[in-house]
Structures are given as C-alpha cells and as structure tokens.
Amino acid sequence: MASSPQHYDFLILGSGESGKYLAWTMARAGHRVAVIERRWIGGSCPNIACLPSKNVIYSAQVASLVRRGKEFGIAAGPVGIDMAGVRERKRTMVNELIAIHRNNYTNSGAELIMGEGRFIAPKTIEVQLQDGGTRVLSGELVYLNLGTRAAIPDVPGLxxxxxxxxxxxxxxxxxxxxxxxxxxxxxxxxxxxxxxxxxxxxxxxxxxxxxxxxxxxxxxxxxxxxxxxxxxxxxxxxxxxxxxxxxxxxxxxxxxxxxxxxxxxxxxxxxxxGRTPNTQAIGLDVAGVNLDARGYVQVNERLETSAPGVWAMGDCAGSPQFTHVAFDDFRVVRDNLAGGQRTTRDRLVPYCMFTDPELGRVGLNETAARRAGIAYRVARTPMAAVLRTRTLSETGGFLKALVAADSDRLLGFTALGVSGGEVIAVVQTAMLAGLPYTALRDTIFTHPTIAEGLTVLFANPPATPAAAAH
Incomplete structure (x- = not known):
C-alpha cells in the first residue's frame, strides 16, 4: 500500500448517471474530483442498456414498417436483415456518446481513472489500473455509484x-x-x-x-x-x-x-x-458500509450510508432502476451539499417500456391501488379514438387514468400505444402541480397529436370500477 494516498475532495466509485453528473458539477465548482470506472465510461445507459437497446429496437421497427409497406401505399420487396449493420449503427452511437463523456471529463476538470477499485480502509480505495499498476486514493467525501448487472438464475446447466x-x-x-x-x-x-x-x-x-x-x-x-x-x-x-x-x-x-x-x-x-447489485468483493465491509438482505447498499432518504462521509446513488442504493431516477439521486446529493433538504421520499417516478405498442406509466395502476386499498375511479379510451393514431395506422392500445374516488385528483396514468412514453409526461406534470383531471379535460391541445387524446379520455366523468361498486 502506498504510504500516502492521493487525496481528493470528491472520490466517486462508478461513472454511471449519478456519479458522472456529480463529478462534472463539483469539478466545475473548483473541487478536486476523481471518478474510478472499471469498464463503461458513463455507466450502463449509454453503453449496454437504455440507449443502445432503443437504437436496436428502432432498427427492428423500421424492418417492421418496411414489411407493412403495402399498407402505406409503398411498394417494397423482401426485407433483408443485416445484423452486422444493425450492430454498427448501435456502435457508432455508443462511440459518439463515449466521446461526449470524455470531453465532459476533460472540460470539467474531473479526473477519470480506468481501473478496478476496492476499499482498503474507510474512505480509501486501491485501484488496479486498466493499463497496469496501482493507485491508492482517498476522499474527503466518497460516493458509491456501483450499478447492477443481469442476474443469472440458479438453474442447473444455465x-x-x-x-x-x-x-x-x-x-x-x-x-x-x-x-x-x-x-x-x-x-x-x-x-x-x-x-x-x-x-x-x-x-x-x-x-x-x-x-x-x-x-x-x-x-x-x-x-x-x-x-x-x-x-x-x-x-x-x-x-x-x-x-x-x-x-x-x-x-x-x-x-x-x-x-x-x-x-x-x-x-x-x-x-x-432481474438484476443483482455490484456490491460484492469491493471491500464495503472495510469501508463500514452496510448492505441490506438483497445486497444493496443501505441508505437513508438523503442517500447517506452507514459510513460517515459516504453516500450511495443509483441502482446500488436500491433506487428504482431507471436512468432518470439515478439522475434525480444526483440532484438530491447536489442540493443537500448546498445546504438543501432534498430527499428521495415520495418521488413520482414515471417509466416506459419500449415495446410496440409502447407502454408508459406514472403513479398508481389498478393493481397497485387495490393492493393499497385506495378507492378510485377510472377513465379509459381506446387509442383508436385518438385521431393521430389513424394517420399513423397505429390504433392499438388504450389510455387509462385513475382518479380519486372522493375528488378529481389524478392518482395514476397508463398509456399503452404509439408515443405512450411521451404522453405520460403531460399527466405527470399535472400530477406534480396538483391539478384535477378536469384541467386536462379542458386544455386546448394541438390537433392532431397523441396528447389531444387526453381530452377524449376525460370527456366523460371517470367511473367506479364494477368490482368496487356498491
């Protein structure tokens, strides 16, 4: 072990969404910052998860549309798939994103250290450098941004x-x-x-x-x-x-x-x-960082761990496993460093599944409301009633909103259909503002758009589900 570790104001293990934004922000503010990353510059999202998967999904959607050419009055021959070409398109995007990340490190002044990090003492990490050799780093403040990986079930032979x-x-x-x-x-x-x-x-x-x-x-x-x-x-x-x-x-x-x-x-x-956290074999016990029964880092609502001066952010902290939540974890930490009182409590987290039709959801669905014993009413309309879908020949799916049984408060919204992940943002904003569903009903939305479907959805008063009716 080196006799005198190199000391940083901020030492961040992992360069995912939370870690990279914290690094860039603190370095630009004049702090000495180091980020240790073993493989994926910028974390999973731009390399192996969100963005590359959506890139490939869109290539497949283009193939589907070409096969449907006759439906749109387009004469097209048999579709040939060049998977090497699909991969190259994805790789080009990923390489461009990595270059952007490298520039952000250079321009911000944060030091990116490629290697495998392991705690050898509280707030002290030894790094096996990717290019050979080791370095020992310590931090006044330490942040864990470890992420998760795909879980392989214990099935014989798998x-x-x-x-x-x-x-x-x-x-x-x-x-x-x-x-x-x-x-x-x-x-x-x-x-x-x-x-x-x-x-x-x-x-x-x-x-x-x-x-x-x-x-x-x-x-x-x-x-x-x-x-x-x-x-x-x-x-x-x-x-x-x-x-x-x-x-x-x-x-x-x-x-x-x-x-x-x-x-x-x-x-x-x-x-x-499912996923499993990257918390094993990196000396978290030496660092004084406690894990929960599933192996995630135990944190409070300010993302503080059991070790003084050590925080955890993103997936490894048990946060909902979405890049947009990891970004909000960064904002929680950033604002509290500036004297704020921001927490992870009661966050309204949206998500989208990029199937076709696309699924977007925010707040409660019926299953969750029933499980929690929350009385609700339902507004529902088929996507075919949203005229924009007819111009696209994408009429499958529906819009569904949950409204409180005793008021006009929005409890949740599901959009299963074309652009489902986009239209949920409108309802999420209304929920954050505390607006009643009638505000969306009475809004003048552009015609023809998917968002206009909200006026169709709420045209009639929400009804109590038959199973819950008295």
Whole structure:
C-alpha cells in the first residue's frame, strides 16, 4: 500500500448517471474530483442498456414498417436483415456518446481513472489500473455509484450454457435462429419483439401468470395478443428446471408448467430475469458500509450510508432502476451539499417500456391501488379514438387514468400505444402541480397529436370500477 494516498475532495466509485453528473458539477465548482470506472465510461445507459437497446429496437421497427409497406401505399420487396449493420449503427452511437463523456471529463476538470477499485480502509480505495499498476486514493467525501448487472438464475446447466444477457445480445452480428427468452418483464419483452422482427423464432418463458407482471391484466393481455400476432410464443407459469447445450449453437430448456414438463429447443438463450447489485468483493465491509438482505447498499432518504462521509446513488442504493431516477439521486446529493433538504421520499417516478405498442406509466395502476386499498375511479379510451393514431395506422392500445374516488385528483396514468412514453409526461406534470383531471379535460391541445387524446379520455366523468361498486 502506498504510504500516502492521493487525496481528493470528491472520490466517486462508478461513472454511471449519478456519479458522472456529480463529478462534472463539483469539478466545475473548483473541487478536486476523481471518478474510478472499471469498464463503461458513463455507466450502463449509454453503453449496454437504455440507449443502445432503443437504437436496436428502432432498427427492428423500421424492418417492421418496411414489411407493412403495402399498407402505406409503398411498394417494397423482401426485407433483408443485416445484423452486422444493425450492430454498427448501435456502435457508432455508443462511440459518439463515449466521446461526449470524455470531453465532459476533460472540460470539467474531473479526473477519470480506468481501473478496478476496492476499499482498503474507510474512505480509501486501491485501484488496479486498466493499463497496469496501482493507485491508492482517498476522499474527503466518497460516493458509491456501483450499478447492477443481469442476474443469472440458479438453474442447473444455465451458467454452463453461456447464456446471452442484454450485454451480449446487443453485440449480435447474426439473427438467432430460435431465441429463448427467460423472463417476461420489460427487458425480456424489449428484446423478444425486435429479435422476432429481425427474423428469429422467439419463445418467452415467464414464471408468472402474465407478461409484464407489475402491470394491470389489460396491459398484459394486449401485449400477449400483439406478441401472438407477430408469431412470438409465450409460455406463462413456466419455471425453467434445467438447461442443456450451449447458447449460440443448440440449447434445450426444460420447463415445468401446469400442463406438465416440456422441452423448448432453440439456438440461443437470453436471460432477462432481474438484476443483482455490484456490491460484492469491493471491500464495503472495510469501508463500514452496510448492505441490506438483497445486497444493496443501505441508505437513508438523503442517500447517506452507514459510513460517515459516504453516500450511495443509483441502482446500488436500491433506487428504482431507471436512468432518470439515478439522475434525480444526483440532484438530491447536489442540493443537500448546498445546504438543501432534498430527499428521495415520495418521488413520482414515471417509466416506459419500449415495446410496440409502447407502454408508459406514472403513479398508481389498478393493481397497485387495490393492493393499497385506495378507492378510485377510472377513465379509459381506446387509442383508436385518438385521431393521430389513424394517420399513423397505429390504433392499438388504450389510455387509462385513475382518479380519486372522493375528488378529481389524478392518482395514476397508463398509456399503452404509439408515443405512450411521451404522453405520460403531460399527466405527470399535472400530477406534480396538483391539478384535477378536469384541467386536462379542458386544455386546448394541438390537433392532431397523441396528447389531444387526453381530452377524449376525460370527456366523460371517470367511473367506479364494477368490482368496487356498491
């Protein structure tokens, strides 16, 4: 160990969304800042997650639109898929994003150190440098921005099959002949549909009773119908029991179902079964940082850990696993450093699943409201009633809002349809402002837009669900 560690005002382990913005902000304010990153400059989002996956999803959407050319009066021949070209488009975007990140480090004055960091004492990290050698760094204030990684379930033979995760799936230069997707959550669904559109046979294996398990049944049912229409096979209530073979060659996935055991044979297997935090084997016990039962860093509502002068941000702190939440974690820390009283309590977190149709949701859905015993009314309209969808030939889906039973307060909103992830921002803003649903009903929205559908949605008073009616 070096006799005298290099000391920084801010020492940040991990360059994900929270860490990089904190680094750039504090360095520009004149502080000495170092960020330790072992691989992904800027974190998962620009490299292996949000942005590259949406890039590939859009390539698949273009392929789908070309196949539908006749519907739009466009004469088009057979669609040929060049997966190496799809990958190159994605890689070009990622490289451009990395260059932007490097420039931000240079321009802000924050030092980016590429290597593997491990605590060797409180607030002191030894870094095995990527280019060889070691450095020992200490920080007046230390921030953990460790992220998460794809979890590989403990299914016999699965590890040995070298399955794809989202990381490897985004680097494919070929179309899998038959892709088996383990998991029917948003990651699994966001990969299953584009791979089908590229030409793969696709089977989704979901342990639960529906796709998108956190969503209302009407959302899951519509997604099931769309997947079936596109030729995607979905096995519900199906538990993988054993995997044989090697992904990329030939795999056999044994699953247990209510109808008995079955074997699904495919060429590749993709694991999309949740996340696990990157908190192990980095000396957090030496740092005095406590973990919870699931391995996430224990934090309070100000993101402070059990160790004095140490914070955790983003996925590793148990925050909702979205880049936009990690960015807000940065804002919580930044504002509190300036003397504020900002916390993570009662945040209104929106999210979007980039399937086709797109799913956007903010606030409560019916499932969550019932579970919490919250009385509500429902406003609902099919996307076909939103005239913009007819100009796009994208009429599938619906808009649905939950309104309090005893007032006109908005409790939540679901948009399953074209631009669903965009229109939720309007309702989220109204919820944050405390506006009643009638304010959206009476707003003059541009015609023809998807947002105009909110006036259609709220044209009639929300109704009490039949199951809850007295």
């Amino acid at each position: 590890h040995q099959s070298t399955p794809l995760t989202h990381v490897e799936a985004l680097e494919l230069d070929r179309v899998p002949e038959h892709l088996i997707v383990l998991g029917g959550g948003y990651v699994g669904l966001e990969f299953a549909q584009p791979m089908r559109r590229f030409g793969s046979r696709v089977t989704v294996v979901e342990q639960g009773p529906q796709l998108a398990g956190h969503e209302d049944p009407d959302v899951a049912q519509l997604l099931m119908r769309r997947f079936a229409d596109e030729g995607i096979v979905v096995e519900l209530n199906a538990r993988p029991s054993r995997v044989e073979g090697r992904s990329g060659d030939k795999v056999r996935c044994h699953v247990q179902t209510a109808a008995g055991d079955k074997v699904i044979e495919g060429s590749d297997i993709l694991v999309a079964a």
